[in-house]
Amino acid sequence: MQIPLVLHAERLTKRYGRRTALTDCDLRIPRGHVVGLVGPNGAGKSTLLQLACGLIGPTSGTLSVLGSRPAANAAHLARVGFVAQDTPVYASFTIADHLKMGAWLNPSWDLALATRRIAEVGLDPTQKAGRLSGGQRAQLAMTIAAAKRPDLLIFDEPAAALDPLARKGFMRSLVEFVGELGASAVLSSHLLSDVEQVCDYLVVLCDSRIQIAGPVRDLLASHRRIAGDPAKMPATMSAGIEVIWAEHGHALVRGDAAVRARDAEPVTLEELVLAYMSRAAGTVTAPRASAAVSR
Numbered sequence: 427m428q429i430p431l432v433l434h435a436e437r438l439t440k441r442y443g444r445r446t447a448l449t450d451c452d453l454r455i456p457r458g459h460v461v462g463l464v465g466p467n468g469a470g471k472s473t474l475l476q477l478a479c480g481l482i483g484p485t486s487g488t489l490s491v492l493g494s495r496p497a498a499n500a501a502h503l504a505r506v507g508f509v510a511q512d513t514p515v516y517a518s519f520t521i522a523d524h525l526k527m528g529a530w531l532n533p534s535w536d537l538a539l540a541t542r543r544i545a546e547v548g549l550d551p552t553q554k555a556g557r558l559s560g561g562q563r564a565q566l567a568m569t570i571a572a573a574k575r576p577d578l579l580i581f582d583e584p585a586a587a588l589d590p591l592a593r594k595g596f597m598r599s600l601v602e603f604v605g606e607l608g609a610s611a612v613l614s615s616h617l618l619s620d621v622e623q624v625c626d627y628l629v630v631l632c633d634s635r636i637q638i639a640g641p642v643r644d645l646l647a648s649h650r651r652i653a654g655d656p657a658k659m660p661a662t663m664s665a666g667i668e669v670i671w672a673e674h675g676h677a678l679v680r681g682d683a684a685v686r687a688r689d690a691e692p693v694t695l696e697e698l699v700l701a702y703m704s705r706a707a708g709t710v711t712a713p714r715a716s717a718a719v720s721r
């Protein structure tokens with residue numbers, strides 16, 4: 427039986443004039459995950475999320491979301507909740523106005539869920555949204571997205587401007603919403619600790635290209651850190667080991683042989699992400715071993 431995909435991209439490319447934001451991206455992300463989308467500034471993360479919401483169209487290649495073209499019709503739009511980078515709200519509307527507007531715009535609106543969450547996070551429904559703090563605004567934007575009862579929640583760095591405590595509360599709410607709705611989620615973030623805390627699937631995007639994608643557990647299981655002189659590593663590597671990144675006498679390597687290698691140590695999610703980001707940025711100090719492992 428084929429597992430339904432939440433995002434399926436094939437050779438997805440997006441150009442803005444002469445600038446390329448996404449290049450030949452292939453992705454097959456099964457439903458039921460909380461996906462962490464990470465990469466440096468300008469990597470193409472927001473572009474990918476905006477394509478998934480149907481806010482922009484691809485230059486070439488294809489992307490399907492929950493099995494359909496993004497924003498294919500009203501019914502499909504209702505299945506996707508989006509929280510944008512700046513968590514926009516209507517400044518002169520109260521929180522209660524926002525909930526009323528949500529009910530008016532969304533056929534599947536869950537007013538009980540929205541009202542309960544607003545109370546749980548300590549917001550006053552009569553307060554004007556323009557007077558909310560960044561953290562409160564983020565909670566309101568997430569509540570509105572979740573009260574649509576979507577199958578997919580998309581977050582574009584919504585917690586970036588929040589202090590650590592507000593971010594913790596936001597992340598907890600995110601996990602609770604996903605659990606309560608039985609939804610999938612995609613979250614772009616620069617904060618690897620957040621990704622580590624809530625995501626069970628990772629996509630690393632650098633310089634417009636997917637570097638690696640997969641369930642966090644599988645990725646951690648297939649990579650190791652080994653000690654040695656990076657300059658000599660390719661010569662000492664056996665077939666089936668790919669050097670992702672090497673520096674300061676250590677290398678992050680991938681492959682079955684790497685996992686079995688003597689003295690190989692487990693890697694953290696942060697080490698894994700930084701290794702792929704360093705490689706994409708061209709700061710690799712050791713060349714790849716000849717027997718590269720396919721993605």
Ligand SMILES: Nc1ncnc2c1ncn2[C@@H]1O[C@H](COP(=O)(O)OP(=O)(O)OP(=O)(O)O)[C@@H](O)[C@H]1O
Nearest residue numbers: 442445446447465466467468469470471472473474
């Ligand atoms: N509307 C636009 N017009 C022209 N270029 C754009 C536009 N939107 C994005 N870009 C360019 O596309 C590339 C990818 O941008 P994008 O915003 O998707 O990256 P990002 O990974 O989300 O970055 P950040 O982490 O800084 O938010 C960048 O080079 C950016 O300058």
